[in-house]
Amino acid sequence: MPAYKGELINLYADSAKSNRLKASAQSLPSWDLSLRQQSVIELLMSGALSPLRGFMGQADYQAVLDKGQLADSSLWPLPITLDVSEKCAEGLSAGSQLVLRDLEGVVIAILTVDEIWRPELGVEARAIYGADSSSHPGMAALLDYSHPVYLSGAIQGLETPAHHSFKRLRYSPRELRQQFSKLTWGNVIAMHSTRPIHRAEYKMVMQAALDNDANVMLHPLVAEGEQYHSRVRCYQEVLKYFPEQTTLLALLPLAERHAGLREQILHAIIRQNYGCTHMIVWDQYATFDTQSTIDAALAEAVVAELDIKLVRYELPVYVEARGEYVSPAKLQAGDVAVTLDSDEFYRRLDRDLEVPEWFSFPEVVDEVRSSYPPLARRGLTLFFTGLSGSGKSTIANAVLAKLLEIGGRHVTLLDGDVVRTHLSSELGFSKEHRNINIRRIGYVASEITKNGGIAICAPIAPYKSLRREVCDMVSEYGTFVEIHVATSLEVCEARDRKGLYALARAGKIKEFTGISDPYEEPESPEIRIDTNGISIEEAAQQVFHYLRKERLTA
Structure with missing residues (x-):
């Protein structure tokens, strides 16, 4: 199988050149790559x-947005860009060299800058996703976490980013092609996955391999910084069920972009470059809908330009009376199909209920249960947000006291004032510093949650985007409960025990939330408490009513 456009690109410098470039890197400006950028x-x-040799320039970028192709009319569905801060971009110009480092400071590559520009991220979002709402996970990553400046240019690779887990499952395209050759595999069908494989997926893959006279490469996406390790252990367990010498497991280090058909085509190009002849297209690509206006044209271009074949399959369904999985198209009159979707599977895990043997492999269920305990034993963050003086800290302390009284769980209170004293004492109250403080609180809460504890946070946290960022951090490991203490500004000012509102009204405190800086109210918090006319105990009881209703406490 040829690489896309005929040549499998290799951007790594040879040993001698790499040493020279690393030596020169000490005197060059640098950028610390995010995990996604790595x-x-x-x-x-x-x-x-391949065939990209670096980050896209404006002509390629615009052509990708408008038509799903590069400026030379080659099929290419998604932008491949490097976003950096304004500070990083200062002093750079065409021809400048920029050192690209990992988060530990290791030199990964050197970029020779070609173009510097400031994209309209809303335009990019509408082109890729059909909208620019950050409620969609792909759009949220683009709109909320992207830096304002894009750099284009060729890169010279010096070091592969370090991976310390599952090293034997990580292959470059050349290494995987060599492995296919060593195994004397002809047709190779790639199975894309972002979640554990159960019996229905296994049956689908086996049927696809049979139909296309192919061996199987399980090629799941794994993104550093995300919790993929349990999922990989599930793949390793499932691998035992495939016939020997027919299936290979390899990890693809790439984050999801939730971009529908565009993303599907990018994955097809990548799998062709890895040497696969076929790729299974199934319902995982429909998890988040997009509304791209060029989907039909892209679908036609895939057939015309790619050598890899995209083969579409539906998940089979289980017919209990027959004791077997059947393709939906082959159901007979009288067949009663039973299904158990992902939501129901995780609902059963949440409630510590039995999972039917026909649905999954026992080793997979055991592994998922070990990393996804029932709700009552899972890590939890209670995130109180509200104006200064709203009562959130007082309610948080009452909830803390009650949880400690009940016992059975490790509980930690991360109050805004206490965190500023011990964790963020060097920070001021600018928007930038408040965001840093909230991120620190979110990080600590996520670590507590990851280890099965309960974190109670009570910062003001006035910005929706930061609260969502904290939610994402925590939700990777456990349950996030947003609690809006919706006390009115008038009541908060009347309470004003510290005199802060008076100082803000007098202009002596700048960027004070509710006065000279906005408080963006949560649109749909799990709990909303109006403290007018109720006691602290009654407010805390609202929190416990929710926790019991959702089975978040024993």
Whole structure:
């Protein structure tokens, strides 16, 4: 199977050149890559994104948005760009060199800058997703977490980003092609996955391999910084059920972009570069809908330009009376199909209920249960937000006291004032510093949650985007409960025990939430408490009523 456009690119410098470039890197400006950026640059350097030789310039970028192709009319569905801060971009110009480092400071590559520009992220979001609402996970990643400046240019690879887990499951395109050759595999069908494989998926893959006379490469996406390790252990367990010498498991270091058909095509290009002849297209690509206006044209271009074949399959359903899985198209009159979707599977895990043997493999269920305990034993963050003086700290302390009285769980209170004293004493009250403080609180809460404890947070947290960011951090490991203490500004000012509102009204405190800086109210918190006319105990009782209703406490 040829690489896309015929050449499998290799952007790594040879040993001698690499040493020279690393020596020169000490005197060059640098940029610390995010984990998401590291995954992209790893794929660029290894040739998985062939024929690209670096980050896109404006002509390619605009053509991708408008038509799903590069400026030379080659099929390419999604932008491959490097976003940096304004501070990083200062002093750079065409021809400048920028050192790209991982989060530990290791030099990964050197970028020779070609173009510097400031994209309209809303325009990019509408082109890729059909809208620019950050409620969609792909759009949220683009709109909320992207830096304002894009750099284009060729890269010279110096070091593969370090991976310390599952090293034997990580292959470059060249290594995987060599493995296919060693195994004397002809047709190879790639199975894309972002969740554990159960019996229905296994049956689908086996049927696809049979239909296409192919061996199987399980090629799940794994993104550093996300909790994929349990999922990989599930794949390793499932691998035992495939016939020997027919199936290989390899990890693809790439984050999801939730971009529908565009993302599906990018994955097809990547799998072709890895040497696969076929790729299964199934319902995982429909998890989040997009409304791209060029989907039909892209679908036609896939057939015309790619050598890899995209084969579509539906998940089979279980017919209990027959004791077997059947394709939906082959159901007979009188067949009663039973299904158990992902939501129901996790609902059963939440409630510590039995999972039917026909649904999954016992080893997979055991592994998922070990990393996804029932709600009552899972880590939890209670995130109180509200204006200064709203009562959130007082309610949080009452909830803390009650949880400690009940016992059985480790509980930690991260109050805004206490955190500022011990964790953020060097920070002021600018928007930038408040955001840093909230991120620190979110990080600590996520670590507590990851280890099965309960974190109670009570900062003001006035900005929706930061609260969502904290929610994302915590939800990776456990349950996030947003609690809006919706005390009115008038009541908060009347309470004003510290005199802060009076000082803000007098202009002596700048950027004070509710006066000179906005408080963005949560639109749909799990709990909303209006403290007018109720006691602290009654407010705390609202929290416990929710926790019991949702089975978050024993």
